[in-house]
Amino acid sequence: MSKTAAQTMQAMTSRARAAQSELANASHDQRNQALSAAADLLRQQRAAILQANSRDLEAGKKAGLSDAFIDRLALDDARIEAMAKGLEDIISLPDPLGRELARWTVPSGLDIARVATSLGVIGIIYESRPNVTVDAAGLCIKSGNAAILRGGSDSFHSSSLLARLMADGLAAAGLSPDSVQIVDNPDRALVGAMLAAAGQIDVIIPRGGKSLVGRVQEEARVPVFAHLEGICHLYVAAGADQQEAAKIAVNAKMRRTGICGAAETLLIDQSIAAEMLPGIAAELLAAGCDLRGDAAACQLVPQMGEAVEEDWSAEYLAPILSVRLVSGIEQAIDHIRRYGSGHTESILTRDSALIARFLSEVDSAIVMANASTQFADGGEFGMGAEIGIATGRLHARGPVGAEQLTSFKYVVRGNGQTRP
């Protein structure tokens, strides 16, 4: 009799739970040894990884997957080396566990410290990008968490082997391999079982496109760190430098159009639009960007298409930028509140009062002044590898790296105190 999806998940998570409490109490050295052993294994097993990947690629081509999809799925020597190097970068991060986040003494004489701890068992659901297997498992090992991985079914052979190598790395360091497990069955019911595993899985991190993240947020009975979209805004306010604004706009939109930190909408103050927008638009157009403006913007830049209501909430992930004139910072903030996704917004101006107001009042995970929204990235923030960028307000917000995969506890040292 075949086990049900729920039973399979229960068995995996209970092994994960046992392994995780060992991992959480392992020294930083030992966790790093596991990562180092895994990096070595990735290099040693290069041929086997490429072979597993070629099975996925063949099936994918047969199934008619798009070129972009195949590109994300494909591994080569450089990509395997990049995964190994990624683990070594994680090794070099400081220990996220045991950090004393705060410490104080209270009148009763108790010495109280807030100390970082592991989170527990983390479920990661991702698409057919085999490297996520290694990144996610690596960050979990570093932070003393067990990982239950579920990769896209088109990357089944690649991801399964990579997960096994991560588990082998744990074993090589004398730790239970059960802290990294992958759902080794493409049955979608197992995703449902993960999403329903309240109490067994502590948090689920979906990493992928809108439909994956949407399904996870819709169905999960387990807490989720996720961002649905990155509808990022660039607000060119009175007091902006035109040349700098153009340079940042081109970078924020065009450096890479497919990432969540790419700008999707440019807001510009009416008072400076006539003077500055044509020049900024010219540089965007020259860079190959399609512009969709409101009526006032179109009047200033005839090459602009007309934006419709849907444009303001579109995450293009493409060389398209919507453009709107606003009466000032109030309307800009209102627009962002209404249409933004809480990811990243940037104000461009030299006016420090406008900057202060924007940074204070805009409630997105990342608010910037005079910088490209494409800096929204754990690596650029100096946080090392990231597992994604969270737009929710609970627990993790912004780039989710090893530190964000921790919780904390209170450590209270007394000398015989009883409570009056």
Add this chain to the structure above:
Amino acid sequence: MSKTAAQTMQAMTSRARAAQSELANASHDQRNQALSAAADLLRQQRAAILQANSRDLEAGKKAGLSDAFIDRLALDDARIEAMAKGLEDIISLPDPLGRELARWTVPSGLDIARVATSLGVIGIIYESRPNVTVDAAGLCIKSGNAAILRGGSDSFHSSSLLARLMADGLAAAGLSPDSVQIVDNPDRALVGAMLAAAGQIDVIIPRGGKSLVGRVQEEARVPVFAHLEGICHLYVAAGADQQEAAKIAVNAKMRRTGICGAAETLLIDQSIAAEMLPGIAAELLAAGCDLRGDAAACQLVPQMGEAVEEDWSAEYLAPILSVRLVSGIEQAIDHIRRYGSGHTESILTRDSALIARFLSEVDSAIVMANASTQFADGGEFGMGAEIGIATGRLHARGPVGAEQLTSFKYVVRGNGQTRP
């Protein structure tokens, strides 16, 4: 046509959302003015509050509610003054918003700060304790969050009036009263609508007994900060001082037996049990505590009843303590992992190696050495008022006060950076 529960909740939360963004941007002074005005109103409206409370009390007595229930429901001058004073204590806390939690510069030259922000709209579901209305709304106002309150239906008149006074306090400070709203309808379908209000309510905090919290955790589609139980352990390890252990055991169990920080199980090392347990047990028995031991403990203390398996996972909230002999710290930690609820555990010993291991390996919200578990309290931690104690690992853990009702965002200051 009467609106459905979901429509009612939608209307409340959308008003709350609008009000909350104003509140979050109000100055600390203005938020404190609202609290101060509310404290004044509580004192001025004493007669009206007592009258509303007497309607609840009459109905409660008619319905045959228990004396303990009636006691929690009842207000008098002293309790009203305590609520007003509680608000003034919250005023004196530092501003939880805008705190710079970390700040650093990255190689690109960006100056990055992690800054505390409000959480959003908080749902609080509680039992018929009218004072929770004031405590919870007060902490929410302080931390820039909107509160959607739903008190027990037996406290309907009292809680509704108190919530209105809190909203009036907001209005007196020039802020929208919609940041404090109470579900003014005892229909239980509205609780369901709150629990289903994903995206409208950011987090739900249940405050009450096991069945309330259990229902919330079971049904909520909104993140929850909750603790189900406080099964707290006292571990008397080799190297403990007998007199101190007895004193702390009596305090941890008997000071107040009905609070979640009360100890429920005493673990003691075999090696010292013959010498110390009889003396410790004698003091507990003298204080009126009923003891339930495992076989080995019963042999040492004949007055002890025999514990059954259920005792190890019982939250007695009564003068009953289970007692078990353990072979050492390993078994003690295993016992806590298996039966504990992740709330508070304390080790009693002078052996610093044992203390270090216990504080490191026990993964509860609060771990203590040589202190009574009854110190598990936001006030005792110096955090001011608390809305409850969370035993989950996400976002809030341990006492949930004004600081724990915040999120954070990244504030990034550049001078024209584009990402290479």
